[in-house]
Amino acid sequence: MASGIRDRVAIVGMGCSKFGERWDADADDLMVEAYTECLRDSGLETKDIEAAWLATAIEEIHVGKGGIPLAFGLRLPYIPVTRVENFCASGSEALRGAVYAVAAGACDIALALGVEKLKDTGYGGLPQRSRGALNSMWWANYSAPGSFAQLAAAYRAKHGIAPEDLKRAMAHVSIKSHDNGAKNPKAHLRKPITLDTVLQAPMVAEPLGLFDCCGVSDGAACAIVTTPEIARGMGRKDFITVKAMQLSVSNGVEAGHNSWDGSYFKTARIASSRAYKEAGITDPRSQISLAEVHDCFSITELVTMEDLHLSPEGGAVTDVLDGFFDSTGGLPCQIDGGLKCFGHPIGASGLRMLYELYLQLQGRAGPRQVADPVFGLTHNLGGAPHQNVCSVVVVGRHDA
Amino acid sequence: MIGITAYGGYIPRLRLSRRAVVETNGWAAPGLRSQGKGERSMCNWDEDSVTMAVEAARDALGGSRGRIGALHLASTSLPFADRQNAGIVVEALDLGPEIETLDVTSSQRAGTSGLVAALKALPAGGGSTLFVASENRRSKAAGGQELAFGDGAAALLLGTEGVVAELRASHSTAVDFVDHYRGQTREFDYVWEERWIRDEGYMKLVPSAVRPALEAAGLAPADIDHFILPNPGGRVGRSMAKALGIPEPAVRDTLHATCGDTGAAHALVMLVDALERATPGQWILVAGFGQGCDALVFRTTEALAAALADAPRPLGIRGHLARGRTETNYAKFLAFNGLVERDKGMRAELDNQTALTQLYRRRRMLTGLVGGRCTACGTCQFPKTNVCVNPDCGAFHTQEDHRFADSAARILTWSADHLTYSPDPPAHYGMVEFAEGGRFLANFTDVEPGSVAVGMPMRMMFRVKDYDDNRGFRRYFWKATPAPTGEA
Structure with missing residues (x-):
């Protein structure tokens, strides 16, 4: 074993x-x-x-x-x-x-x-690139925002949420991250935004507007x-150790078998459950001090809160709107601005998430510092909701 | 008895408002202002003669297939000059490989000449020929052809059993009358004077084929119940009927007001339209003009009444015409047809080279939408793979072929994407699920922005997936489109 x-x-x-x-x-x-x-x-x-x-x-x-x-x-x-x-x-x-x-x-x-x-690349957004000889012949011609936007359609249908209500919760996700990013000198986007700005922004992939999408950095x-x-x-006392490190990779069930409803990340649910077990965490909502999740799009962060078992299923909208994941909330999320505002240079992002937790757990995060954190979680996703890889890492103080 | 045993048609959903065309072009071509009435059918950006042929054929075949021994495709706008286009249709319909195929082209008469040849070549011992005519002609902006033409296809199943319209006679002539031509390297037609085409062309060459055909059928002109004579603009039919002695009510509408002239397909498009309205025991005369003339005389049979009572009925020409969506944005027509150089953005620069080896290995999947059904657990899945996708099964090498093209589907998830490159943004796509099991993230086509919803019933259609302009190739795949239930 x-x-x-x-x-x-x-x-x-x-x-x-x-x-x-x-x-x-x-x-x-x-x-x-x-x-x-x-x-x-x-x-x-x-x-x-x-x-x-x-x-x-x-x-x-x-x-x-x-x-x-x-x-x-x-x-x-x-x-x-x-x-x-x-x-x-x-x-x-x-x-x-x-x-x-x-x-x-x-x-x-x-x-x-x-x-x-x-x-x-010469243009905004992620580069358009070939998906391989066979895939490019049958996969839908999707972009990253378009593939993640699929979550919103399924989430609305599953939980019976009106489009405008979900859109408002998604907007809160982004507003919160902009507030956090504004305090981070290394962040890409450092301006706070208002609800109006988010709701009036040009549509990228329905229902994701410009401010529902993370920076390309x-x-x-x-x-x-x-x-x-x-x-x-080396003389270190309060050093940080890895408590859990899990990766779950889709095997095609979501994309090809009618058992998945399209509203969540199967991989994230599996990887986080394994990670909590590995870390000895039994109640993540109360034990995780702060989380850096893969908020490539506002809807991704929202459903991820449920997939990481931080919000009850169907409860993320309420938690988000209640400010539970704000910097002053019960479980600050994207305290550094996240992908949304710190930015998303793809290969660097998983390590950037860890960087913030590393600073926070050592009390070195300056104006962003959260009081006395014990466990931090990174959630780093790749691919699209119907086929993806999901990494969950838990770190904490060595004595925790 | 040889003749038509089943029929179907396809007209693209988009209908270009002629008024939108002449309002834009009136400054340059004031003479066309008077032609700004009605609509012409126009291919969506992902349609061509092959995709329309597939749809018309599906419409004609319905659920049943029987033994189809040959598939002939008539068109002057085939996407490939050297790659058998009928062969693509066969793969898309999953009819191969034990089948004879043929492309018939190079004349507006390709539809009727091909039909005569196919009928005469029918095997005496049974077996059917699927004869499809499809046309998507290019025309210059601000010209008369742009207003007169339409895009569409028709399909006839030919055979000896269950004939609904029997071929009673035919006569063909060949006269090198060059009313227009399109040189091999040219995109557009070069056209001679309209009055000469009418007086020396139609009025002289059509009767020279029609009269012998009627004589061979033992008919007087007055016996004809339906007279089909495609002519762009639709103004020749009545004077021709008068000259021939055919009763004026028999002259079939050329569908100019709703569809336009579908070229090599139009005689068959009009014939299908006529069959949808005919009763048993009627005489149908079809004339196809173009460097001579073909005349075909059909008599409808009692089986026609039974065919009309069949459920589900093909949408046919009438059903497809009823499903039109008016397009008043002429710029879209220009862009779809490459008549303006649209700034497509850098995302359109993606190299769409197709690995022909891969296309060949997976041709049944890509062209025929054939997936798998696990013989161990019964799970249907797309694509067909080595290991069953059912998490409770996972058996190796158990999947038999299962075709999804005609399966009922519904939307599980969707988005309208303004970022990814599409010739007609926003690009709609989403996860579609099939009733019997199986799903994939599919491109949508012919959807109206704002109308898409989770749970919406969809139908799969064969369309162009990507164009490879660097190499002159186009690749096809299947897309989901709103199912026509309750609309026709």
């Missing part, structure tokens, strides 16, 4: 670049920006890193395949470097590689770095992980 990852790996350094439309920077510059912060934070040097994982998602417009871009960019000393890709959850996959390597005893100190340079984030013993040896 596997013993799980709980408390076997410590995070001893993190860095995150400024996210946004980084017209000034190549992917290489973004990697170095995040990495230098991370090294400083850890007190380690490049020669201490024994293995590295690089996350990038959209290779067509990016740094190229393989581990070479990271090894080149940081001049890593001929160590193992692996590129991972799992859609928008790629960043969490880089972390998983590094954490598992340390837990396995394959190395003592490992690096996970995610980077994406999206603003070299450039950025990089990274983490250095090691064993708790080494962390202690």
Whole structure:
């Protein structure tokens, strides 16, 4: 019986670049920006890193395949470097590689770095790209917002919610994240917005308007992980450990079998249940101090609250409107602005979520600091509601 | 007895308001202002002669198929110059591969000449030929053809059993009368003077084929109950009837007001329209003009009454004409037909190269919408895969073919997407579920913005999925469209 990852790996350094439309920077510059912060934070040097994982998602417009871009960019000393890709959850996959390597005893100190340079396409939104020889011949010609918008139609039908009521709850999700992002100097979008702005915005994919969609950004984030013993040896006392790390990948049931109703993420329900078990969490709604979820679209965040068992099924609309996930609420969510406002450089996002939790759990989050957090959760999703990958990571203070 | 055993038709849902056309073009072509009445059918951006042919054929076949030994496709607007277009229709109808196929083209007479040939070639020992005519002609902006033409298709099942309209005689002539032509590398027709076409063309060449046909059938012109003579603009029929001695009430409407002239398909479109209104024991004369003339004489049988009583009835021409949606935006017609260079945005630059190897391996899935049914647990699924999708089954290599093209479907989820590239934004798509099980995220077509809802009944249609303008290819797949229940 596997013993799980709980408390076997410590995070001893993190860095995150400024996210946004980084017209000034190549992917290489973004990697170095995040990495230098991370090294400083850890007190380690490049020669201490024994293995590295690089996350990038959209290779067509990016740094190229393989581990070479990271090894080149940081001049890593001929160590193992692996590129991972799992859609928008790629960043969490880089972390998983590094954490598992340390837990396995394959190395003592490992690096996970995610980077994406999206603003070299010449247009807004995610790049349009081929889906493969066969898929492109039969898949609907969907965009990211269009595929996630499907959730709203199904959620409304299932719970008997009027379109305007759901739209208002979705708007609250975005308004909350803009309020949070405004307090974050590294965030892409830093302006608070009003309900009117959200409701009047141009439609992107019904019912998602412009402000229901997250930023498309450039950025990089990274983490250095090691064993708790080494962390202690480095003089760290209140360090952060990984409590759970789960990934669930759709196998085609949602897309092809009539048992799924289209209103939720099957993967998120499975991954979060496994993660809570691995972390020893029995009542996530009261035990999770704060969450960084994959709010690529407002409707995604809303249904995700139920999928993570933080809201009862059908109860997310009420929780959202009650402010339960606001910065002052019972379970602050996207305290750093989330994908919505911190931004979404795909390969970096999973690690960016972790970065905020890392700061918060150490009391280093400045004006965004939440009082005395114990457990933080990241939820990093890739794909579309009907076929996706979902990563759930729980981190906490080592003594928790 | 040889003749027509079943019939069907297809007219695209979109109807371009001629008034919208002449209001835009009146500055350049004031002479066309008087022709701004009624509507012409127009293909949606994802329709062509092949997709319309598939629909017309489905309409004619209904649920039953019998043994179809041949499929012939007549058109002068076939999407492929060298790739058998009839073969695509066969794959889409899942009729292959034991079938004879043929494209008939190069003349407005392709529909009638092909029909004569197909009827004469019918195997004596039974078996049917599915004869389909379909047309989607291009025309220049601000010209008369744009107003006169329409898009549409008709399908006739030909055979010896259950004949509803028996072929009693036919006569064909070939005269190289060049009223218009379209050179091999040209997109558009070049047309000679209208009055000459009428006086020297129609008025002389049609009678020279019709008279011998009537004689062979042992008929006097006055015996004709339905006289079908396609002519763009629809002004020749009555004078022709008069010249021939055919009673004026027999002259069939050319459907100019509601559809326009569907070219090589139009004689068959009008014939299907006539059959939908005919009674047993009537005489139908079909004339097809174009570098000569074909004349066919049919007599309807008692089986026609039975066919008319069948349920479900094909929508036919009448049913499809009743389902029209008026398009008053002429710019859309221009954009759909590539007559203006629309700024499609960078998202339209996606390379749509088709892997022909992959298309071949999966042709039944992609062209025929054939999925799988697990023989272990009975679950229907699309696509057909090696491992059953039912989470309680998961059996390997148990799926037999199951075709979804005619399955009832409903919308589970949907969105109208303004971001993704579509020639007709917003792009509608969503998860559709089939009644017997199975689902996939499908593109929608022919939907009206604001009308889509969860639970809406849908029907699958064969359409163009993507155009590959770099290589001159187009790929087809099936899309969901609102089911016609209760509308016709």
